[in-house]
Amino acid sequence: MEATSIRILKPGSEIRRITRFLLGELKPKGRILTPFNVITALIMLTGIVLLTIRFIWGLGSITNLSQDYPWGLWIGFDVITGVAFAGGAYVIVFMVYILGQEKYHPIARVTVLNGFLAYLFYAGALLLDLGRPWNVINPIIGNSFGVSSVLFLVAWHFLLYMLAELVEFSPAIAEWLGLDRIRRVLKAMTVGAVIFGITLSCLHQSGLGALYLMAKTKIHPLWYSQFIPVLFLVSSVFAGLSMVIFEGTITHKVFQHRVGAALHRSHDQIVLGLARICSGVMFVYLFMQLLVFVHERRWGYLGSGWGAWFLLEIIGLTAVPAALFLYAFRHRDLKITRVAALFTLLGIVLNRLNVSVISFKWYAAERYFPSWMEVVVTLAVISAELWVFRWIVNRMPVLDTALAGEARRLTLEREARSAA
Amino acid sequence: MDRRDYLKTMCVAAGSTLVGKNLAAQVTESGPAAPEQMAVLVDTTRCLGCRLCEFACAKANGLPEPDPDVDITVARNTSPSQWSVCTRYDTEKGSVAVKRQCMHCLQPACISACLTKAMHKTPDGAVAWDGDKCLGCRFCMISCPFDVPKFEYDSPNPKIQKCVMCWERLQEGKKPACVENCPAGALKFGKRSELLEEAKLRIYQNPDKYVHHIYGEHEAGGTSFLYLASVPFEQLGFPTNLDSTPYPEYTKEFLYAVPLVLTLLPPLLLAINKATGGEHEEAEEHSIIESEVR
Numbered sequence: 001m002e003a004t005s006i007r008i009l010k011p012g013s014e015i016r017r018i019t020r021f022l023l024g025e026l027k028p029k030g031r032i033l034t035p036f037n038v039i040t041a042l043i044m045l046t047g048i049v050l051l052t053i054r055f056i057w058g059l060g061s062i063t064n065l066s067q068d069y070p071w072g073l074w075i076g077f078d079v080i081t082g083v084a085f086a087g088g089a090y091v092i093v094f095m096v097y098i099l100g101q102e103k104y105h106p107i108a109r110v111t112v113l114n115g116f117l118a119y120l121f122y123a124g125a126l127l128l129d130l131g132r133p134w135n136v137i138n139p140i141i142g143n144s145f146g147v148s149s150v151l152f153l154v155a156w157h158f159l160l161y162m163l164a165e166l167v168e169f170s171p172a173i174a175e176w177l178g179l180d181r182i183r184r185v186l187k188a189m190t191v192g193a194v195i196f197g198i199t200l201s202c203l204h205q206s207g208l209g210a211l212y213l214m215a216k217t218k219i220h221p222l223w224y225s226q227f228i229p230v231l232f233l234v235s236s237v238f239a240g241l242s243m244v245i246f247e248g249t250i251t252h253k254v255f256q257h258r259v260g261a262a263l264h265r266s267h268d269q270i271v272l273g274l275a276r277i278c279s280g281v282m283f284v285y286l287f288m289q290l291l292v293f294v295h296e297r298r299w300g301y302l303g304s305g306w307g308a309w310f311l312l313e314i315i316g317l318t319a320v321p322a323a324l325f326l327y328a329f330r331h332r333d334l335k336i337t338r339v340a341a342l343f344t345l346l347g348i349v350l351n352r353l354n355v356s357v358i359s360f361k362w363y364a365a366e367r368y369f370p371s372w373m374e375v376v377v378t379l380a381v382i383s384a385e386l387w388v389f390r391w392i393v394n395r396m397p398v399l400d401t402a403l404a405g406e407a408r409r410l411t412l413e414r415e416a417r418s419a420a
Numbered sequence: 421m422d423r424r425d426y427l428k429t430m431c432v433a434a435g436s437t438l439v440g441k442n443l444a445a446q447v448t449e450s451g452p453a454a455p456e457q458m459a460v461l462v463d464t465t466r467c468l469g470c471r472l473c474e475f476a477c478a479k480a481n482g483l484p485e486p487d488p489d490v491d492i493t494v495a496r497n498t499s500p501s502q503w504s505v506c507t508r509y510d511t512e513k514g515s516v517a518v519k520r521q522c523m524h525c526l527q528p529a530c531i532s533a534c535l536t537k538a539m540h541k542t543p544d545g546a547v548a549w550d551g552d553k554c555l556g557c558r559f560c561m562i563s564c565p566f567d568v569p570k571f572e573y574d575s576p577n578p579k580i581q582k583c584v585m586c587w588e589r590l591q592e593g594k595k596p597a598c599v600e601n602c603p604a605g606a607l608k609f610g611k612r613s614e615l616l617e618e619a620k621l622r623i624y625q626n627p628d629k630y631v632h633h634i635y636g637e638h639e640a641g642g643t644s645f646l647y648l649a650s651v652p653f654e655q656l657g658f659p660t661n662l663d664s665t666p667y668p669e670y671t672k673e674f675l676y677a678v679p680l681v682l683t684l685l686p687p688l689l690l691a692i693n694k695a696t697g698g699e700h701e702e703a704e705e706h707s708i709i710e711s712e713v714r
Binding site: 129153 | 497499529532533536538551557558559562570571572575576667678681682685686689690692693697
């Protein structure tokens with residue numbers, strides 16, 4: 001109590017301490033000239049050059065978008081697929097904070113961080129795709145609320161959900177800065193943010209599918225149905241969790257030194273638990289796909305090349321990984337879990353691109369294929385996200401709750417010293 | 421979770437209900453067309469394919485003059501610099517010329533897609549575009565069943581380009597430029613209800629001349645450009661797979677579900693949180709931290 005009152009008395013010194021700390025933290029940690037750094041830096045530099053060209057000469061200068069294909073790789077992959085992959089954040093916080101499954105607590109922070117950055121960068125990539133981005137504040141502050149638009153809903157939910165995820169993650173930032181009192185305030189907001197965030201997620205995960213409801217005559221009948229929103233919502237659950245498994249595998253290797261004892265001890269259990277949930281949800285999803293298949297009378301389309309492509313997505317990259325997840329859980333096989341996660345992710349990429357790009361205007365004479373420049377910009381966005389993720393994980397208590405305890409212990413000691 | 425958190429959640433829920441009510445009101449706003457909906461009747465049996473409408477359109481809307489030597493037997497689409505195009509189709513009854521432009525739907529997909537109301541209806545029923553509001557997201561292009569809105573991909577300040585039924589001329593009491601300059605009387609401007617009667621009368625009086633279908637009467641919920649033809653419309657390049665459902669209907673159910681989910685899901689989640697003993701969560705985290713520090 002004494003220590004906190006002293007801090008209130010000297011706000012100046014506290015600000016100076018944080019400034020000095022931040023300046024110290026800005027310095028890079030680890031080797032600079034690694035292959036990863038060199039390659040991603042080159043990609044990002046190329047991306048910046050390409051985006052400069054795009055903003056001077058228009059979208060047509062670097063993209064293959066056309067009057068027939070107004071949305072391409074940047075929307076279909078970066079936004080539609082990226083947001084599905086970020087679905088892990090709302091599922092994990094649902095399990096931890098709503099269902100009280102403490103088992104998954106050690107991965108909550110890293111998942112929320114991943115989700116937040118995914119929204120920041122991939123949904124942020126939406127701005128690159130806007131023809132008139134200077135008007136982007138119109139649907140937010142302007143008097144022009146197009147509330148009958150699904151996109152209006154999605155835009156608002158992106159924004160609010162990013163705030164909710166920031167609140168969910170903020171205790172980690174407070175711990176990093178050693179601001180214990182602020183941390184307690186932020187921590188108290190977590191459950192509220194979680195409830196709000198899950199609600200928003202359910203709506204905009206399905207909302208991304210609802211964007212395509214009016215493209216009724218443009219999407220191949222094997223992919224179009226009035227149930228796209230529900231299918232998008234359900235598939236975002238296993239898309240997100242598969243991403244958690246996939247990312248976790250890499251993160252554990254790369255950031256070994258940052259992984260705490262609690263996470264290290266329980267990680268395999270967590271992955272197997274997620275495998276079980278994935279397989280369960282995937283079988284539900286497959287059943288829904290079957291109902292839609294029957295409801296929309298899709299038999300007739302199976303004979304064509306599109307039918308084979310559809311079966312590749314549904315059988316090869318959904319049913320097979322669902323069975324693999326089940327097998328992996330039964331036999332406690334981590335390797336197969338990872339293979340299944342990878343297959344599932346490919347299946348989600350295929351599904352989202354099939355709806356948004358590949359089967360869109362399937363009858364068109366001139367099909368869209370992304371230019372190499374669109375691909376480089378997408379890779380640049382991913383690279384930037386990885387850099388920010390690495391910066392945060394190397395500094396804040398993300399993978400290790402003990403670091404939080406350590407940070408708090410140090411803060412308390414410092415306060416005790418300054419009080420003396 | 422204490423009482424304060426509970427109250428906070430309830431406030432959020434209450435707030436979203438209000439938003440939801442507004443939303444429901446807005447969705448129905450684009451409901452049945454106003455009675456004074458203006459329209460154009462295109463009688464393709466009278467069209468000469470002279471393309472004067474194209475030139476008049478370009479002049480009235482400040483667009484570049486169309487290429488006079490273009491081969492109009494090759495199907496063309498409207499473009500950012502040409503809002504109205506005339507194409508000659510080879511049909512079972514010989515060559516038929518058709519002018520195409522925005523159909524000006526009664527309940528347009530583009531308007532219900534637009535998140536800033538940049539696409540809007542003028543009092544006469546024309547569908548127009550407002551550049552001060554538009555983000556350039558191109559969702560209108562995704563949604564339009566006729567693929568009418570066109571985007572300027574080669575401009576740093578791109579616009580959405582489409583026929584606006586000369587809405588400024590209409591407000592001055594004039595007719596659209598294409599109608600005024602049609603030398604063959606193939607285009608007729610007037611109230612939609614009256615033009616529909618006129619079209620039906622023409623079919624009734626000349627049952628062998630016309631196919632018994634007015635394109636635009638029901639397509640996509642009805643459009644303001646109405647077409648008469650001597651051959652089935654698929655031979656003239658019209659999309660014939662559109663049913664009579666107005667396009668905003670396709671997303672209405674989803675949008676109606678939004679306020680319900682926003683109001684019902686938070687209390688449900690809160691209840692589950694309470695039921696599973698969520699208030700112990702903080703304490704448990706501390707025990708994890710302590711066990712790790714030790």
